[in-house]
Amino acid sequence: MSSSVPLLSDMRRSSSFVVTNRQLRRVLLRPAGSILVAVLVVLVLILAVTSGNDVSTSPPLSPSQQQELILQQQIARESSSHAASAAGHEFVGIAYPGMAGAPVPRGESRQSDTADTFARFANKHACAVSSLEVHRPFEPLCDTKSELLAAMSGGGRIGMDAPYMPRGCDMRWYDRDExxxxxxxxxxxxxxxxSMMRHAVGALHVLMREDLGFGAVTQWNFRVDEKQACFCDGQFDTLRCAVQGIFNSDDVAKFDLSSLKCDARTINVQNHVVTTYPPAAAELENLAQSLAAAAASSSGSDGAAGSGKPVALVYSQGHHNDLDVQATAGWLTSIERTISEALPRHVGRAQLFVTPGSAGPNMIDQDAIKHGTKALQLFEHGMVDLLAARSDIDVLGTWNATVQTTLQDGKHLDLRGNLLKIMMILNWLDRAEPAPSILAASGFKPLVPPAAKIDIKPEQPAAQLSSPPSRSPLVAASARAAAASGGGGPAQAEAKSPVTPSVADATSSDYAAPPQRD
Structure with a gap:
């Protein structure tokens, strides 16, 4: 082989041609060789692009951009599959029926919806929870509060613990600052x-403290064994960690202020335990004291100007009265009477009733009938009917949202489920329209549930349905009230309004105080 550099035509003709290092340097140093190398580089780039290889030199995507890209790719796949379906209403992937082609949210106003807002939370990796695994965002957002409540109550998920989607229009997923x-x-x-409300308060503190592992509990006074038992999902264990749950934001500000990411001077979150009907006098008294303090803070006292801020009240009850709508109507009546007596009418208030969630396979057998799927759905429908005529109390159903979720004991949600529930409540709070009370302490009218629709069979005389069964908690409560006032027995007790016992009707024997820490 000649020592001179071979021509390009010779390179093409010879399949066994080998270029030595000296020869290659000579080619690269010549202008023609540089042009040849440039052409080869361009050809390689074109081949790489056409084959789908990423040779971009742009900077790496941020975590939020990566999450948005994943969402875009996922929705693109679902949209393609959805378009191929004949009816266009099949379940596709994790999307809700008819929503597979919904566009990914864009813009700064929904930046937190498309990013994992838990990315910087403490114990993120140990608890292995992403906000995008809890809620799947899409467009459009719900326009009004009523649309939002209907969408959240009617939403669902496809697959066990799959991301939740409201029905028809979306909710927000707020970041810490929001x-x-x-x-x-x-x-x-x-x-x-x-306990459903206690867990909602705990989940709210997970968000305000940015701690997935211990945000819902008082980890500052834990024993060694509690650090393991009450971690991540264990925070919502009603048997081992109920006492360690956070009941109000003031405790966090007092004992672990550095963990609270909100300004402690601007927030006041409280959990008031009022479980059964009739409510215990001590429970209502605690609530009345908090409302009186709210009235002084909002309206001002001793010449000081008040904040003028409204009060928000979120209710949940049912299991402790075996999902009896009539008993819960009496429970709400007692709560509202306490509010009307302690809170001036001009102080704005927003009220929401949250129904219990679905039942799971871990529910004990003796509760499966009274607290099972049928009873829960009838209760949710009954509460919607009960409050339909009230413009000042909204209803959020959670049965659909909690189907196919992990229920640790068949009733209570895990960390993901409680984070979803509190985010739904926050969406309502963001849209709430606080207004002065429409009720007055004098002439107070109790809530009365609609008449039960019962099909009377021919072999079942109507007389047998004229009065509720003697085991009804309402009849038992009225009977106790009648006996205390010298009444003449069950007949007179049943003649009284079953949903309007006074606060004095509740005795200390009805109240089971939560255990106290040593």
């Missing part, structure tokens, strides 16, 4: 009810 801003609009946000 959550703090919503709560600070109110003089205080009071969660009144049973």
């Amino acid at each position: 959550v703090c801003g919503i709560i600070s609009r109110f003089d205080r946000v009071l969660f009144v009810g049973d």
